[in-house]
Amino acid sequence: MRLSWRWLLLFRLLNASLLRTSFTPDEYWQGPEVAHAWVYGYGHLTWEWQPCVALRGVLHPGLFAVLFLFLDSPALVAYGPRLLQGAIASVGDAAVYRAAERLGGPSAASWTMAVHLGSWFQLYCLPRTYSSSLEAVLFALALEQWLRGTGARLRSVGFGAVAVALRPTAAGYWLALALYEVVMATRQGKLQRLVWEFVLPGFLLAASVLALSTLLDSLYYGEATLVPWNFLAFNLLNDGSALYGSHAWYWYATEGLAVTLGTYLPFFLAGAFLAFRSLGRAALAGPAVGTVAALALLSLASHKEYRFLLPFFPLFSLLSGAGLQRCNDACLRRAGKAAVGVSWPLLSVVFVPQVVAALLFCVVHQRGAEGVMSHLRAQPPGTAGVFFLTHCHSTPFYSFLHREVPLAYLDCSPGTGSPQSRFFQRPLAVLGALFPEAVPVAESGAVPPAGEPLRPCLAERSALTARALPEVFVVWASLLRKEELVSQWLGANGYELELEIQDGIWSEGPYGVELWPSFRIYRALTRADANERLLYLRDYKVLVEDVQKDRQLESSLQTENVFLGNKPILFLQTDGMDQAKWSVPRRYGHRQEGRPCQGQLGPR
Structure with a gap:
């Protein structure tokens, strides 16, 4: 037959x-x-x-x-x-x-x-x-x-x-x-x-x-x-x-x-x-x-x-x-x-x-990339868009989202000193250059210099163009294990882990071959989330002790990171020596302020 x-x-x-x-x-x-x-x-x-x-x-x-x-x-x-x-x-x-x-x-x-x-x-x-x-x-x-x-x-x-x-x-x-x-x-x-x-x-x-x-x-x-x-x-x-x-x-x-x-x-x-x-x-x-x-x-x-x-x-x-x-x-x-x-x-x-x-x-094996885009289709980002802190081209792009919002990634066009290569050398420095409105969490050092592109017409792709913080970061998980300060940076700027998607059994990532790789999706806290978190901290009387005791302020305003278990990092702003407010960093260049703290301030 x-x-x-x-x-x-x-x-x-x-x-x-x-x-x-x-x-x-x-x-x-x-x-x-x-x-x-x-x-x-x-x-x-x-x-x-x-x-x-x-x-x-x-x-x-x-x-x-x-x-x-x-x-x-x-x-x-x-x-x-x-x-x-x-x-x-x-x-x-x-x-x-x-x-x-x-x-x-x-x-x-x-x-x-x-x-x-x-x-x-x-x-x-x-x-x-x-x-x-x-x-x-x-x-x-x-x-x-x-x-x-x-x-x-x-x-x-x-x-x-x-x-x-x-x-x-x-x-x-x-x-x-x-x-x-x-x-x-x-x-x-x-x-x-x-x-x-x-x-x-x-x-x-x-x-x-x-x-x-x-x-x-x-x-x-x-x-x-x-x-x-x-x-x-x-x-x-x-x-x-x-x-x-x-x-x-x-x-x-x-x-x-x-x-x-x-x-x-x-x-x-x-x-x-x-x-x-x-x-x-x-x-x-x-x-x-x-x-x-x-x-x-x-x-x-x-x-x-x-x-x-x-x-x-x-x-x-x-x-x-x-x-x-x-x-x-x-x-x-x-x-x-x-x-x-x-x-x-x-x-x-x-x-x-x-x-x-x-x-x-x-x-x-290697189902994570399409899983990331399926999740973003189901819970689409707003007008602030998505930034991919992964190897470039690790996931599909607009053809798998079909939504006209800003999408960006670390470019890897041929030549020396691409944004991707510079990022994996000094992640915090590159993040600071890409997102100047973001709150730093540590001294990041200088941004590695850009090299020569394959062709002069590709020079623009090698530039670290400043932009607004996105609503969503998609992050290659091994980056957070290798560079713990990147995880703190995400929390400090109001991002919360939304989902982790396993990619497969092994992968050749930016740090070589690794087992059980995954993608992590971080989404910015909404205004309502921020207020709820502030009330949570206030109601449970999370007290902070004198932050000024052992250090001298370089200015009249000082920002300190505050951790609570695995909750995203919040901030304390001190004005002078005795007044403080809780605040949550916002992705649009301002902060959502909370109520004044009671008690003295100090490092956790």
């Missing part, structure tokens, strides 16, 4: 709906966030979108911009792009099924789809709004058309050209595949026919697609812009992506494949061996050569990521499915059975770890 696309669509929509974790920031910041800014008029564009840099093209976020034209509910705006990507992923699933059926019949198609749909890494990544996820679907469609033969290969090139427009590094695959076909045609004496029937038409088609993409990018940036060239020059020629981390040149061939394939790895190697043993004869030989070349190109860059392997998973599924089918048949023969059916012990060893990993990473 053929597998219906409707079932694949339902499967991927369910996959997308259950996904509640984060992987890398590009999922939010390079697709839905950009589209949100275009359609709704507010959002945040990262440094890559500056015209002087122009590393990103409009094609991918344009897909979500079209979707946003029909949405306005915060929940639908947040999760609609993921559902759309899930639906698109099902089209790629169907293409993988047709390709496997064409190669080996219904039995091979069943094994391939079991591998493909059961892959923990694809369950984890395919519904995410990465350009790599869309590239994987285009690769699947191109591969399926390629396997149909000469008549359909121009359509294959068309899908490939769109993939190159999305991510220029995809060009490595297609150039290697074209070269392979030329070599094979030369050996067979069919070069002239190949040139006229495939090479020239394919080149014209690809050039047309890329020219249209370049036109759209140039219209957006307001000047002639070659985004693919900018992208390749920055990431490969200049190795600019190394600022996000570096790996050895062989990382994809070792750790990358081992982690993403997991228990499929030995069967993938068996299938790959069969493909390369039949170079020039096997249908998958050309795509296999192209994939090796593409991985070699990606390996030239110091920065490597697991998700960059995602576009090749349609081919990996075909190879792994073929290897697993052969192994299953061998296990049945060894058990004295006909090579029909399945070996359940083998399947348990292969698929149970994949399912466990999928559940862990899709539902549990």
